Amino acid sequence: MTDLTLDQQELEMATKWLDFTVEAFIRNIRQLRIKQTGALMASFRKQVVGAASGRLQLQLSYALYGKFVDMGVGRGMGQGIRKGDDGYDRMRNSRGQLKRRERKAKKWFSKALAYQTKRLAELMSELHGTLLISQVSDALPAQDVVVNF
Template structure:
């Protein structure tokens, strides 16, 4: 296994990992019924970049309001609406609580991301462990036997 081959395998692994992660995010959103307009699901973008230093970089982006849905926070009204406006009384009570519904967190991101990050590290350890064993094995004299 050469270094170039390993870099290619890392790139393939990262691309597949991003595909699976996005698929799992969308499944979580459907399960939790976070499909109001579909714009959050459509906002996912991924990019895998191999840097000059040999480090692999991945970028996963999505609409910012997705974090607010995950945490169960947000204003619940349009930008620019203040307490003095007519729209404020229509949406909120005098103490600031929403009239329509109470917000609750819907964990579509946090739990899945921690699991997927751990899984990516396991896959990378496995890939580089094979490279290490191959390198050690090829550097040893042929008469020597090592038992692991």
């Protein structure tokens, strides 16, 4: 194991995980062709915050409309338009569906976040397990231990 303390190792791993996760999100956005203006890809902000209790907090933020794209909602009617208004009939059919565009969920976020969160938990538990094993092996006596039954 390196000379880094556990806190430094956790911080380094969390930073690398955030970088990898943002790269995976951007890869998903490109694959699903959610580019329109590129504002969603440019909106990612990531930060690792050390809490007072010694626990790490990770912050990942992005444009709000990215969530709506992931769910397949949010495009079509302006604020305040109700059924029966002129704006409603112009954009929607009698069943309430958009005439020119169909909403379709593009899962760039939810599946990737679930996988990446699970992977972060595995990496952190592996880090703590490796540290525990090294501490136990350091504490064992250098001589052979004989146990008679």
